[in-house]
Amino acid sequence: MELELIDLTKSFGSFTAVDHMNLTMTNGVYGLLGVNGAGKTTLMRMLCTLLRPTSGSISCNGKDIFKMDGEYRKLLGYLPQDFGFYPEFTVQDYLLYIAAIKGIRPAPARKKVRELIPQVGLSKAAGKKMKKLSGGMKRRAGIAQAMLNNPKILVLDEPTAGLDPNERIRFRNLISELSEERLVLLSTHIVSDIEYIANKIWLMKDGTLVQEGTAQQVIDSMPEKVWHCRVDHTQIPEAMRRYKVSNMKSEPQGALLRIISPERPYPDAVSAEPSLEDVFLYYFGEQPGKEKAGESL
Numbered sequence: 001m002e003l004e005l006i007d008l009t010k011s012f013g014s015f016t017a018v019d020h021m022n023l024t025m026t027n028g029v030y031g032l033l034g035v036n037g038a039g040k041t042t043l044m045r046m047l048c049t050l051l052r053p054t055s056g057s058i059s060c061n062g063k064d065i066f067k068m069d070g071e072y073r074k075l076l077g078y079l080p081q082d083f084g085f086y087p088e089f090t091v092q093d094y095l096l097y098i099a100a101i102k103g104i105r106p107a108p109a110r111k112k113v114r115e116l117i118p119q120v121g122l123s124k125a126a127g128k129k130m131k132k133l134s135g136g137m138k139r140r141a142g143i144a145q146a147m148l149n150n151p152k153i154l155v156l157d158e159p160t161a162g163l164d165p166n167e168r169i170r171f172r173n174l175i176s177e178l179s180e181e182r183l184v185l186l187s188t189h190i191v192s193d194i195e196y197i198a199n200k201i202w203l204m205k206d207g208t209l210v211q212e213g214t215a216q217q218v219i220d221s222m223p224e225k226v227w228h229c230r231v232d233h234t235q236i237p238e239a240m241r242r243y244k245v246s247n248m249k250s251e252p253q254g255a256l257l258r259i260i261s262p263e264r265p266y267p268d269a270v271s272a273e274p275s276l277e278d279v280f281l282y283y284f285g286e287q288p289g290k291e292k293a294g295e296s297l
């Protein structure tokens, strides 16, 4: 399976949400990381043929996906950010209903639903109404609906939004399990969602890719260094103004700061191993010294 984006662009009026993106995906997990408004959903909606590009193309194994029509949709599973469900339906009925919409015949649909429910960890909830499920369970039901046609391409838009840490871990494991012999693209603005499971990470900002590679390659790409330093309480505001501070731990005698900076910020600062969180802050955090909106009011 190969998906190729060539010069892919989507504009809404004069605003360009996805700006001449070029990339190729094969089987494995791809993590699309970016802040709100980066263009992730727009990109995913184009990949699912729900939005037409303004220019450029997307091809699947060499064929234009917009010309493949039903053939492409058979290969595709999609979990939108806000997926609709019928609150009064049980999990099982909901999945059977979606299977019917997808044109899967009743007997194979029942078989697939029986297979998927335990796979997404919903065995005990199969007879529960959708409205009674926790956020994590709903998301898992959402993944199950995207998997009904056994898709070769699985697109998940912010699938971990609103999940608690346990549900996040469970979810990550599920994605890893599902990614065998499949192309999985998932978007998030939470680094830990993809740090350990994505074979490739894309950092997306203002409609373009600012960095790509394995977690380690993305970490190695950061041109600045990470420093640990202890400062007095009175120095904190100044440090926050001058530097990108990726973490601050307050202690009785001061604060332990994690700073991203090209040079040693304080004489006693010691250099630390950068993490993907630091890279995220480096590319997406506010510039030091910039006034925050409303600060002068």
Ligand SMILES: Nc1ncnc2c1ncn2[C@@H]1O[C@H](COP(=O)(O)OP(=O)(O)OP(=O)(O)O)[C@@H](O)[C@H]1O
Binding pocket: 012, 015, 017, 034, 035, 036, 037, 038, 039, 040, 041, 042, 043
């Ligand atoms: N139909 C539309 N008309 C006009 N502007 C749009 C439309 N859809 C998206 N945009 C704009 O395109 C930009 C990218 O939006 P998009 O939803 O793709 O970002 P995102 O990275 O998915 O963010 P989020 O995490 O908030 O969903 C935003 O500035 C958004 O306001």
